[in-house]
Amino acid sequence: MAVDMDTAREWLTWSFSPTIGAMVFTLLLSLSLPILFHLFLYRQRAAVVVPSFVLLGPSGAGKTTLLTLRGTPTATHTSQAPQTVTCTLPTGITVESHKYRASDDPSTKKERQIEVTDTPGHGKLRQHAYDTITAAASLKGLIFVVDAAALSSPQGLSEAATYLHDTLLVLQKRHTGAKSSKGPAGIPVLIAANKLDLFTALPAQLVKKRLEDEITKIRSTRAKGLLDSAVDIEGDDEDREWLGEGGEGDFNFGQMKEAEIEVSVLGGNASAKGDEKTQVDAWWTWIAQQM
Template sequence: MSLYDSTLASIFAPSPTVLITTVLAIFLVPIFIHFILFRSRSAASLPTFLLVGPTASGKTSLMTSFEPATGQPPAETRTSQAPLSIECSVPASIASTSKYRSVNDPSLKAHKRFLLFDTPGHGKLRHIALASASSPEIRGVIFVLDSSLTDVREVAEYLYDVLLTLQNSTTSSTTTQPKKLLVACNKSDAFTALPPSKIQKLLEDEITKMRVSRSRGILDVEDDGEGNDEKEWLGEGGEGPFTFQSMEEVGVEIEFKGGSVENGEWRDRLSPWIGSCL
């Protein structure tokens, strides 16, 4: 028998050993690739949500409200001096990628995992938050503030820098995906707390003043001497009052929500927003 004939015979009439080996390879190789490669890579790149805000606004308390219930009282929090992250989850049914799935899809019974990354609120450490906000791994930014808003200027300055960072990252990005920011008005159960709509108006008025002042170079005492850079103008160019809605024109979507860690509200109120970003 010639080599050609013997090759055809082995192909169309393989021995049991060759047949079993081929079948096992067909089924096991894809499984190996899925569990060894796909799972390990996906676990190493969980979507991340950034927690930023002034000191004593309640960022760490808000983050711990997402930790699994242990039956123990929540740990006492203190002013953070270093970043901290925890792995959390929300029901897969509220994720934006699940809105087109059938209600009978078994994947809706699972949970979507993500990381909450808490950053220090001290003025000298805010560069950590600003550097992280421009990362492409960040799915959304949660700016936490005290609803009493005793120092509007300080909160507005920090929020201005965060928004400017997000704006610059969208203009330099090749994707059209908007950046999402949620302003979490914490401690809304306090007697001196203001409603989110009032807080939004006060911050808009303060940022309007800051935007004009910074453009003239008389407020930013840490100016690096480069002059009036167009990238330092928050929102679309031109005059007029600043509004958070106008930030959508530069690719930044902003939403305000009120709640309290003490009442255990934040997990229920933030989960739908987090799900919309996943």
């Protein structure tokens, strides 16, 4: 102990003495500290997890097509398993949390990366999508792709609405289940009304209305116990099994706000024939707004 004190005192005396060694040492220390501090903070920033988004929706809606636009190209055929691709947002779209950053800031490029998980839309493979939603930690949003042309047929509408209803129910349960502890907050949902290049496609506003009306029907059918919910997530029996407040009357997406789920409907087309152009900017802008 005494030896320690002695060494400490000797060291202190030395550091305050006007020797050239002490002065150089102090100078170097004071110059390098800010640099080390900067490097430390920079590393921490770089280790931030990439925000992730999930693509889901009925089979043939155009999820894989949309992903191929920015990620690595894969053949579009019915997907069998989920795949995650890291994409970079297109230039010209500003990430919400960085709108005040200089455009030539080198970290801006890094911050534009997102991870998108494409899930299969086939009825029997939807568990993949539900698992992805419940597991993903840095989940920033859900993109539910629908074929706006298929919605004009009763089967197409019913399939899309059932899947959407179940997805929203999963999200609602995720939110209710998290209330007790510090858990995941609400997740924003984008309903991407795809294939608007087709003559038979319904415009985005109509897509919204049709889906809401159909979910009203599904909800009342399920409430009567005529149909079992396809979603079965562990939890209390007291958990609400119906969508939205009370589960009665007409459903509209605004009712999801109670579970902190903001639903937006935006139109576009992920593929185009001939000299027509793909229209996907609205969707990328929405993605950027969630980051």
